[in-house]
Structures are given as structure tokens and as C-alpha cells.
Amino acid sequence: MTRLDAATEPAAVESAADCDGPRTILLEAREVPLGGLRAMDVRRLLPQRDLPLIGAWCFLDRFGPQEAMMRVDPHPHIGLQTVTWPFVGEVRHRDTLGSDVLIDRGQLNLMTAGDGIAHSEYSTGDGPVPIDALQLWVALPESRRHGVPAFEQHTALPTVDVGDGNRATVVLGEFAGVASPASAYTPIVGAELNLRAGTSATLPLHPHWEYGVVGVFGEVSVAGAAAGPDQLLYLGVHRDAVEVHAATDATVFLLGGEPFEDDIVMWWNFVGRTHEEIVEAREAWEAQDARFGDVPGHDTRIPAPEMPHVRLARRRRRI
Secondary structure, three states, X not given: OOOOOHHHOOOOOOOXXXXXXXXXXXEEOEEEEEOHHHOEEEEEEEOOOOOOOEOOEEEEEEEEEEEEOXXXXXXXXXXXXXXXXXXXXOEEEEEOOOOEEEEOOOOEEEEEOOOOEEEEEEEOOOOOEEXXXXXXXXXXXXXXXXXXXXXXXXXXXXXXXXXXXXXXXXXXXXXXXXXXXXXXXXXXXXXXXXXXXXXXXXXXXXXXXXXXXXXXXXXXXXXXXXXXOOEEEEEEOOOOEEEEEEOOOEEEEEEEEOOOOOOXXXXXXXXXXXXXXXXXXXXXXXXXXXXXXXXOOOXXXXXXXXXXXXXXXXXXXXX
16 A cells, blocks of 8 residues: 655654563554545554564554545555555455455455555445455565565465464464465564453564564453554563463454564655665656556556655664
């Protein structure tokens, strides 16, 4: 999904702080209007002012639950993967590779931008429909970010027992010895956990990875801290496991991974390493350069916003 709010993003900072141990920090989503006249309300959990990434995860929006007509016209990406994970409603994805697919509950759309790709996302039907989904971005490492674009859809994903009759779906990466079939280029995990009221789950973790738990539905306690819908509980590093207790029927999304190899520059729909890379990508999009191609079935596209009047800085954590 494109971002129409680039000018409102918290400023990047130059003060770095390595995560050197466990944390229990509750972070709130912020409201972000999306889509102009066909506005959708979304709540953004990443990036946070003090926390730009969790592993390679660099962006997380939840759009819904609401009734809306999603019409996100072709827009570009570089240097990242988009992860679309729906809870309610169908989304139609089209891209410059010729992909044209519908995605529904329990299915994963994974688009790898590499050096450049464009895509669109529409809800189905001609009017507002119930819709609720997570849209996440994964920053690509140096070894993959300049490569060719790719798209894959996975309609069946592995699950794992996490105790008390509860299960986790491994969306991306590896969790509890179970690996998703989706392509991952850094050590990472994205997993949905569904828990019944009054039950607990023990989640095995890699001690050198950092983690966060995103509340989706219901109320949970994680490592003794309460978290609800549209809250992100950052857990830091150096944990072998964490216990999640569900006060109600609940769904949470686990984010984690090896701390990312580099600080990133992120602006609009682009993830790079320097200000100059971002400027070059924006100019290529505005010039309708072949780098991004054309999305079949569209005769319109989203123009890039104006660059800010400051030099874009790399994002560094402060917690």
C-alpha cells in the first residue's frame, strides 16, 4: 500500500542506541488518514519515533476494521518487501510483473520490490465493504535490495502448537522450528497467534533476535504487561521465551528477527540507505521511467509527494 502522509512522518534522528537486553515498552498506534477523497482510516504502529525497526520489519499499518472502498492506484516501491495479511475482506493486487490476484483471510501476498516495482490494491465490489488487514514492510538487506522484483502468493501456511490448544500461523520466516514457504532474506519471523480466553501460550524465542507483539483482537498479557488492539509491546532482545496469557479470545501478531544489518533511510514508499537514492527513485517514478514499469489495467498512478526541504537522515533507534 502506498503512503500519502510522507510529510507527517516523525523526523529521523542521529542519536543511536543499541538494544542490549529485554524491554517491556508499550507503544500506541497513531491515526493516519489514507486515500484522499476515498479516505480510509489506518493506524500506524511502525515506524515509531524511537523505534524504526524490529529486526527487518520497518513499517506496520492496520487498515480496519471498517467499511470502505479501497482504491489505491499504482505506486512504486524500492528496497523492501510488502506483506499483506487480511482479517476481513478481499483485496485485489496487480503489479508491473503482470500479477493479478485476490487475497482473502489466511492467505499471504508477498511482493519483493528489489530495485523497483509498482502495484495497486483495490477492495472488491463497487462500493464500501467490510475490510480489515495488516500491511507490513520488510527492509531488504544489501544482498537483495538491488535485485529484480518478484511476487508470490501463499494460500496455505504452516501452523504450530503453542500450548493450551492454541496455535500460531507462521506467515514469514521461522518460528518454533517451523518455516514459512515465503521468501525471506534476513533471519525473521512474522506469526499470527490465536488464543482462547483464559489460556496461555509459551512462545520460544531466539535470544539474539528482537521481538514485538502487536495486539489485533482481544486483551492479552505478555511478560506480565497488558496489551490490547492496536498496541505494540516491544520486548527487546535476550529472551529465550515469553508467555502470553489471553484474558479474552484474542489474536496477536508476533514480529521479530535478527537486528537489521544497517540503519535505513525511509521516505514515502522507498527504503534506501542515502538521501540520493531516494531522490533518484522519486525522479524515476515521476519521469515514468521503465525502472518501475506499468501496472496493466490502469491509466492513472499516484504522483510522488514533494521532497522535504531537509536532507533525509538514516533512522536509528533510541530505545
